[in-house]
Amino acid sequence: MTVKRIITEPNPLLRQVSKPVSSVGPEERKLMDDMLDTMYDANGIGLAAIQIGIPKRIIVLDISKDEKIKEPRYFVNPVIKKKDINKSTYEEGCLSVPNQFAEIDRPSKCEVQYLDYNGEKKVLSAEGLLATCIQHEMDHLEGILFIDYLSKLKKSMIIKKLSKNKSNRIVV
Ligand code: GNR
Ligand code: NI
Numbered sequence: 001m002t003v004k005r006i007i008t009e010p011n012p013l014l015r016q017v018s019k020p021v022s023s024v025g026p027e028e029r030k031l032m033d034d035m036l037d038t039m040y041d042a043n044g045i046g047l048a049a050i051q052i053g054i055p056k057r058i059i060v061l062d063i064s065k066d067e068k069i070k071e072p073r074y075f076v077n078p079v080i081k082k083k084d085i086n087k088s089t090y091e092e093g094c095l096s097v098p099n100q101f102a103e104i105d106r107p108s109k110c111e112v113q114y115l116d117y118n119g120e121k122k123v124l125s126a127e128g129l130l131a132t133c134i135q136h137e138m139d140h141l142e143g144i145l146f147i148d149y150l151s152k153l154k155k156s157m158i159i160k161k162l163s164k165n166k167s168n169r170i171v172v
Contacts, residue, residue, distance in 0.1 A: 002034045003041040004052040006095050009162050014096055015143040018048070018055045020077050024119030028058065032074050032117060035060045040070075044095045046133045048140030051096050059137035063129050076115040078138055081123070084109035090132045092146045098165075100158050104146050106135045 007013055021028055031054060039047040039060055049058040057077050064071040088108035093101045109127040112134055116122050126134050136146060147155045 001037045004034055004038045006038060006042060006047075006051050007053055008096050008098055008166070009145060009147070010159055010166075011096075013053055013055075014050060014140075014145060016050060016055050017143050018050050018057045018141040020057050021115075024076050024115055024117070028056070028076065029117065031056065031058060032060055036062070036072050039095075042095050045129075046137045047095065048137045050140055050143075057141050059134075059141070061130070061133055061137065063133060074117040075112065075134070075137075076119070078112050078114040078134070078141075080110050080135070080138065081113050082109075082111040083107035084127075088128070088132065090129065092132070092136060094136070094146055096140075097145060097147055097158065097162065100147070100161070102146065102150055102154070104132075104149050106132055110134060112138075 031049060035047050035049060035052060035058070038052055039062070045063050046059060046061045049056045059075045059078060061073045062071055084107045086108045087105040089103050089105050091101050092104045108131060109125065110131050111123060111125050113123050139145070147158050
């Protein structure tokens, strides 16, 4: 289990479309373990593989409120089968868009089909924060970030800020 460095915007890697996984083997499970470690270390509730530079269609989530009770969820090759016509609004953040938050509307419920940690085919009906988070992570697999839903002006202001922070940071 290793904590990896999370890639932040602007970075062309985050715009890459991730590739389906052919089977869930030791390499994929090691990746999922590292992703979970990286996510917990960064106090996030979700992470897509591309955020640590691996363009595979894998996401991990843990939306449990109690820090001591871990409820990790693993999704390989997730596909959304159904989306509710009703929308919910959540204040979203992203580990790849540090310290920026915005209210985003998304379908309030969704049904997702995926392979789990053991490579078994599963279907999950999600609502609330879980549904939002699944859709946020699945956007990462398509190279989409939540700031893409904002006005051009808001988005460009955020990217400008992040670029500035990056050029000021001393990389060790
Ligand atoms: O930690 C995260 N919190 C969050 C809050 C509202 C909606 C989505 C998220 S996902 C985010 C972690 C992340 O960047 N995942 O890609
Ligand atoms: Ni994100």
